[in-house]
Amino acid sequence: MPFLGQDWRSPGWSWIKTEDGWKRCDAWSQELEGENSQCDIGHGIILNSEDEEIFSNEEHEYASKKRKKDHFRNDTNTQCFYRENWIYVHKESTRERHGYCTLGEAFNRLDFSSAIQDIRRFNYVVRLLQLIAKSQLTSLSGVAQKNYFNILDKIVQKVLGDHQNPRLIKDLLQDLSSTLCILIRGVGKSVLVGNINIWICRLETVLRWQQQLQNLQMTEVDSGLTLSDLPVHMLSNILHRFSDGWDIVTLGQVTPTLFALSEDRQLWKKLCQYHFGEKQFCRHLILSEKGHVEWKLMYFALQKHYPTKEQYGDTLHFCRHCSILFWKDCRLALLLEDSGHPCTAADPDSCFTPVSPQHFIDLFKY
Numbered sequence: 001m002p003f004l005g006q007d008w009r010s011p012g013w014s015w016i017k018t019e020d021g022w023k024r025c026d027a028w029s030q031e032l033e034g035e036n037s038q039c040d041i042g043h044g045i046i047l048n049s050e051d052e053e054i055f056s057n058e059e060h061e062y063a064s065k066k067r068k069k070d071h072f073r074n075d076t077n078t079q080c081f082y083r084e085n086w087i088y089v090h091k092e093s094t095r096e097r098h099g100y101c102t103l104g105e106a107f108n109r110l111d112f113s114s115a116i117q118d119i120r121r122f123n124y125v126v127r128l129l130q131l132i133a134k135s136q137l138t139s140l141s142g143v144a145q146k147n148y149f150n151i152l153d154k155i156v157q158k159v160l161g162d163h164q165n166p167r168l169i170k171d172l173l174q175d176l177s178s179t180l181c182i183l184i185r186g187v188g189k190s191v192l193v194g195n196i197n198i199w200i201c202r203l204e205t206v207l208r209w210q211q212q213l214q215n216l217q218m219t220e221v222d223s224g225l226t227l228s229d230l231p232v233h234m235l236s237n238i239l240h241r242f243s244d245g246w247d248i249v250t251l252g253q254v255t256p257t258l259f260a261l262s263e264d265r266q267l268w269k270k271l272c273q274y275h276f277g278e279k280q281f282c283r284h285l286i287l288s289e290k291g292h293v294e295w296k297l298m299y300f301a302l303q304k305h306y307p308t309k310e311q312y313g314d315t316l317h318f319c320r321h322c323s324i325l326f327w328k329d330c331r332l333a334l335l336l337e338d339s340g341h342p343c344t345a346a347d348p349d350s351c352f353t354p355v356s357p358q359h360f361i362d363l364f365k366y
Helices: 028-033 060-074 103-109 119-139 142-162 166-190 196-214 232-240 245-251 256-262 265-275 278-283 295-305 328-335 357-362
Strands: 015-018 021-024 086-088 316-319 324-327 352-355
Touching: 086 103, 103 119, 103 142, 119 142, 119 166, 119 357, 142 166, 142 196, 166 196, 232 245, 232 256, 232 265, 245 256, 245 265, 245 295, 265 295, 278 295
Parallel strands: none
Antiparallel strands: 015 021, 086 324, 316 324, 316 352
């Protein structure tokens, strides 16, 4: 029989077995005392003057401890997800299977925790978390939400450690904090799974992550070759391999040579032609005083109105024949029966289609 907490939808308490029977674990108090200085974000960020006053000045210290207590009971550091390379996506009940696969179940079972350590899959997972934060966070189960913040914590710690892709994480945290503020202020307990104090503590954690990324300082390495040592034509080839305009602008701020190369009209023309079509060009044509097309300005103007093409080193794939969702690297394992589910199609490669982050979410809309 499971031990339920204050909300039957959320994970239960932590229990230990003693000689006198099962007792609830109260080890939270010692660990929380060391975290008192980590969540000192003012409640004015979360609640404004028009909102219901949840915390009074006299109860501030008590409420803060209570939130940390509920947050520890939720045990967000405990990973409850599987590490599977593929899952079967069933959308309806059959004689053999009852029920259907949900977004939360897929998020729990697929190996996203290890995927963020792979540079080819990192951007894919971050984009998926961002889409979930925008519109699908409340559709996840309590365990899936816990795993969501576990994986997000790993991503933030990875970025703080290796200083790679901070802009992607800043955008993700900005969308997530906006969603959490709206849910806590306007929606509240009617939609959120678990105690409201847990969600307030999660929001404080997200705001703390944002502050840490804002204060992130890039360390300069004084060993080996630098970009300044490369020939101009190699620097130009590097810039032409970027598919994101903001990456080109950021790299152009490193040296005067890179800045001159990043302002090349042909570079921005090819970038616009890669992401957008001719009809879109005509609707948002920007000309200079001399009559030349301002391709750089056009790119950022078009980006506001139309989605850009997404590029990922590795993505999830879906087998239309077997209804299997799997990582691309385990496709050979599927064929060789190493994963326990070989594809039975005559031409398996023709059944495999790449799954974008948005397509992943759409797979579980019923």
